[in-house]
Amino acid sequence: xxxxxxxxxxxxxxxxxxxxxxxxxxxxxxxxxxxxxxxxxxxxxxxxxxxxxxxxxxxxxxxxxxxxxxxxxxxxxxxxxxxxxxxxxxxxxxxxxxxxxxxxxxxxxxxxxxxxxxxxxxxxxxxxxxxxxxxxxxxxxxxxx
Numbered sequence: 001x002x003x004x005x006x007x008x009x010x011x012x013x014x015x016x017x018x019x020x021x022x023x024x025x026x027x028x029x030x031x032x033x034x035x036x037x038x039x040x041x042x043x044x045x046x047x048x049x050x051x052x053x054x055x056x057x058x059x060x061x062x063x064x065x066x067x068x069x070x071x072x073x074x075x076x077x078x079x080x081x082x083x084x085x086x087x088x089x090x091x092x093x094x095x096x097x098x099x100x101x102x103x104x105x106x107x108x109x110x111x112x113x114x115x116x117x118x119x120x121x122x123x124x125x126x127x128x129x130x131x132x133x134x135x136x137x138x139x140x141x142x143x144x145x
Contacts, residue, residue: 003090005068016120018063020127022102023113025049028094030105044094048086050131056084059130068093 008015022028031043050056053074061072070088077083098104101114116124 003070003088004092005070005090007092007096008067011116011120013120013123014063015067016116016123017127018060018067019097019100019102019114019116020124020129021060021063021131022046022048022097022127023124024128024131026102028097028102028104043089044091045087045089046094046097050084050086051081053082053084055130056086061086064088 025048027047027049029045029047031045032040033043035041048056048060050060053076056074061074064086065071068090070090070093072086072088075085075087077085100116101112103112113121113124
């Protein structure tokens with residue numbers, strides 16, 4: 001099912017933080033699915049992955065709902081350790097994030113910081129550090145995959 005949701009009117013602290021979270025552990029893949037008649041349909045799926053169910057329940061999902069008015073569910077993928085996945089299909093939100101500068105498809109080598117007012121850089125960086133940041137030697141750094 002595709003959901004519409006609402007869109008933020010402009011950059012704000014919450015949207016910058018969410019954008020940083022998505023830069024770290026989110027994905028807007030280029031996806032198509034085969035329809036019963038054999039043709040292919042483009043999908044507009046927004047993924048966020050975390051090894052912390054608590055982080056999804058207390059931070060990401062409430063923030064996404066506050067910004068877009070959509071309620072997300074959590075799925076679990078069991079491999080070596082549990083990975084929690086929050087995903088939703090929304091062409092409206094997907095295209096909005098794309099327009100704001102989010103990289104579509106594989107972002108590891110081509111992701112960019114979007115054009116946003118400088119006063120929101122700390123919030124975007126906080127989201128990125130909360131997902132991909134960590135202690136490195138005597139300081140902190142980012143680890144991307």
